[in-house]
Amino acid sequence: MEQGTWTASLLSFVGLSACSCESTAVGTHDTEVRTTSMPEVKPAIKIISAVEVDEEIRLTVMLFSGRALILQATSLQTVADLKIEIQNKEQIPLQEQLLVFNAQPLRNTARLCDYGIGHDSSLNLVRVMPLELKIMTARAKWNIRLQPQDTVAEIKTFVNEKMSIPVEQMLFICRGKPLEDGPTLQEMGVQSGDQVALILRLKGCGQFIVETDEGDSFRVDGACADRTVADVKTAIRDRTGLAPNEQMLSYRAQVLEDSNTLEHYGIKRECKIQLTRRKQDGCRENCCFCC
Template structure:
């Protein structure tokens, strides 16, 4: 008895997943040719007629470029965008689309509208081109005033990806200035993401053939067992599933092109079940070398998980605001099916994939050279201290703290992890040894920087000022320390002010002096 299309994957033994992909998910040559012919028809129609007048534009605008995008821009258009958002088509054949020009951009949010008839066959997945519209006026940045003048109510993300990226060569990393302009012009996360659709496409496209088979398998599962059963839910875009699958392959196989599809599928399902711990990003097209980009990415990584940053757009978390709980439930069901069990009826083993990449932690200690260690963000601070102990042989009590560029210095407690503080990228931590009855206090200077000091609560304020002079270079007599609004007197005991462990004191220069701080 033939099984329904919905049950095909779940009834396929794990050992036959390669055959399943080849027979059911690989598009035929004839199908590809028909798709290309239809795409040419669409492109020709768009290029022949300018968009003006009836579309609400105050000048003629022509289509300069059509880009075959990945799942993200085509599937989940951003608010107020003006690009073609075609459906995902499944089928071995499909009929040529009819082009219908809408009366107004505001009515359709697409130019032109595609009315595509689908067939019942379930073979292959097609993403039609993403349409990006541009003014004929030359542009040099994402923020030019001529954009607002030329487009009226249209947003800058109507620029073609090639212009938004600047003069960079295909498949290369855009200049940092492109992303700096993106950050300045971006009104909301992912606002200008369509301008980088070529990078998004290339990130997925230039992958090994076997990985593409796994991508097809995961997307087929998502369409058949998640989206089809929850059509009205705010589910993640296919692009998010693609990125998660690529991450699983990179971390689980060390980018080995020879792997088992059943293990890959099982790994992705397990990651989906643990979606609340996911924090994934890449530095292929943007890096932390530029402080503006670094600040944006670090803030993104501190937000609620799951986090899957678009590798082409640091402002866009493609996993945000989606019903991952529904996907996790379906993933749990998938792990119970034949496709995740071997011939001996044992669960297929998964790859060892961490929910976040290991990061480099630089340890700073006054009087000692800096050194680094690799740590996973979900590793407990207690285990980090154990690594430090093996390296440093600390005699006193270890006190670890860190400070973000614009925030307060915080104590890293043993029961916590770096992930709880939103630390998922390379960072610096301060190591301070205290010997009872010493406590740790933080001293913040006017520039916002903060340093940790070990002090005895029964010692004089002058002793702390001496430490500050040794470490920061400001003479004791030029220092003024405050705690909760009170100025600390040199010959007073620190404990008399109610100062406790990990409290922060404010350091300033006395007004009757002109001695600057020496570099710390």
């Protein structure tokens, strides 16, 4: 009996010891429950970026003649690409085409998907009179045809292809006012036959203010330390049409010489320069600068 009791006690002790390794420890007076904590596993987060799919779509273009033209296109195709296809099929000049979808005119640089144009969409083609513009630069002049719904981006692209001038350095002036990037040419009052002058925005340069004797003022790009007064007069000519030999510039009551730089006179961005028109021989009128 004693040997059997001792054997049962030993087996009981061994069983309890084995269990204590897993989750339970037995003491003399109390019992402590221990749980083994597993390392926290964070779920893997996959970032899925939206991928634009260039889907093939079929479009119906209602021509101004009343006939329907069926075209095959893609959703990432631009409006200009679609107009080129219409030009090839119907012999309608690109500059005379205006595509409309849901009463909204479509811009050449936009894609079809930007307007929500999908499979079996219907567009209307309106014929417009193009704008005949003359682009004036220091080295060349061009005549181009644009649509009233085009923006200045179309002009910048044209000049970039011709002269490889960075688009961000271009500033166009029409009728004495700069052309902004957002509005259409029609919204800015540009008309057929207008002259558009190109002014270069040099990197690291700002603008200075030109004041006339009449009290008017306007801003001109080119406030760079290495620019000469002659360069400034050229910029003013592009801005106002006043020839450099008719300009007399002064800063702080000092007349500026053409060969000197702006740094020579301490002229920086946002400085004010006075502009006076020189009296020319034979000038019989009291123009605004000749008083």
